[in-house]
Amino acid sequence: MIKRRRKTLVLLAALLLAIFYMQMQTAIPGIINDMDFDLGKKETPAITGLHPYVLKQKNELVRLTKQRGITIVITDGYRSHEEQTRIYNQGRTTEGDIVTNAKAGQSLHNYGLAIDFALRLEDGSVIWDMEYDGNGNGKSDWMEVVAIAKELGFEWGGDWDKFPDYPHLQMDFGLTIRELQRGKLPDADIHEYSEGAKSK
Numbered sequence: 001m002i003k004r005r006r007k008t009l010v011l012l013a014a015l016l017l018a019i020f021y022m023q024m025q026t027a028i029p030g031i032i033n034d035m036d037f038d039l040g041k042k043e044t045p046a047i048t049g050l051h052p053y054v055l056k057q058k059n060e061l062v063r064l065t066k067q068r069g070i071t072i073v074i075t076d077g078y079r080s081h082e083e084q085t086r087i088y089n090q091g092r093t094t095e096g097d098i099v100t101n102a103k104a105g106q107s108l109h110n111y112g113l114a115i116d117f118a119l120r121l122e123d124g125s126v127i128w129d130m131e132y133d134g135n136g137n138g139k140s141d142w143m144e145v146v147a148i149a150k151e152l153g154f155e156w157g158g159d160w161d162k163f164p165d166y167p168h169l170q171m172d173f174g175l176t177i178r179e180l181q182r183g184k185l186p187d188a189d190i191h192e193y194s195e196g197a198k199s200k
């Protein structure tokens with residue numbers, strides 16, 4: 001009788017241990033993932049420039065707009081977190097007008113996935129005039145650039161309902177800012193992304 005009770009107790013203890021173990025198993029992957037994330041973050045090579053595909057399409061944009069008699073300048077590309085913080089502070093804690101609502105890590109510029117453009121006139125001056133028609137074809141040069149950029153796979157900041165950003169062009173490769181912040185990056189060898197698999 002006593003032996004049986006002891007046996008039951010042992011079984012009960014084993015059961016409790018098993019439950020505890022199973023719970024640890026489900027809890028541990030989360031912990032391990034967080035650790036992997038931190039380690040992975042350190043191992044990820046630092047981004048110091050434009051993503052190769054964005055760079056390629058940027059060069060295409062310069063070339064194709066030139067063909068139409070429009071000269072563009074790329075005023076900004078990759079932006080470090082420090083630079084982003086500096087321009088975020090502008091108009092907030094430092095002098096000047098507010099130019100961005102994105103803090104460090106919140107802009108695709110910080111991942112080498114965005115560029116800003118402006119128009120360059122023959123006299124060398126740089127303008128942000130969206131009505132200017134320098135090639136005289138009856139269309140705004142700015143919007144011609146935007147149309148070509150979209151064909152090249154860029155998303156235009158001017159299409160955003162909240163805080164439209166007219167000089168801004170970006171490619172997110174289907175990744176959200178949250179995913180990028182977690183260290184997820186588009187493959188460096190992503191090509192013809194916008195064209196799909198048919199070119200392969």
Ligand SMILES: [Zn+2]
Nearest residue numbers: 114115116168
């Ligand atoms: Zn921008």
